[in-house]
Amino acid sequence: xxVTRRIIDGVIRDHMTERLTLTFVSATCxxxxxxxxxxxxxxxxxxxxxxxxxxxxxxxxxxxxxxxxFEWAMHVVGLHNKTNLLATCRRYCK
Numbered sequence: 411x412x413v414t415r416r417i418i419d420g421v422i423r424d425h426m427t428e429r430l431t432l433t434f435v436s437a438t439c440x441x442x443x444x445x446x447x448x449x450x451x452x453x454x455x456x457x458x459x460x461x462x463x464x465x466x467x468x469x470x471x472x473x474x475x476x477x478x479x480f481e482w483a484m485h486v487v488g489l490h491n492k493t494n495l496l497a498t499c500r501r502y503c504k
Contacts, residue, residue, distance in 0.1 A: 413436075413439050413440075413441045413445060413446060413449050414449075415449075415456070417439050418435065418439065418446075418449070418450075418458075418461065419461070419465065421435050421438045421439055422435070422461060422462055422465045423465060423469075425438065426462075426465065426466060426469065426486075426487050426488050427485075427486070427487070427488035428488065430458070430462050431458075432446060432447065432458055435458060446458075463498050463501075463502060464502040466487040466488065466489060466495075466498065467487075467495070467498040467499045467501070467502040467503050468502065468503060469483075469486065469487050470483040470484065470486070470487045470489070470495055470499065471499055471503045473486060473487075480492070480495075483495075
């Protein structure tokens with residue numbers, strides 16, 4: 411199976427509240443950690459940590475815009491620190 415950014419994004423979206431490590435994401439995608447590392451490698455310019463942070467910030471932002479409480483949005487996306495969420499949103503939600 412060829413792992414694509416779309417598959418990785420789906421895993422992140424479905425498991426957003428969990429601790430998303432390279433090992434967990436690769437196992438869920440059905441590939442080895444090494445294969446996932448190649449997909450996310452320097453040539454692609456992606457880092458798993460950045461992809462997860464962006465997905466969490468975008469989802470939290472959507473929830474807050476739709477009228478959900480800030481604390482609920484933090485809980486839904488798996489973040490537990492208000493300052494961290496604000497900094498992440500400032501960085502990725504422009």
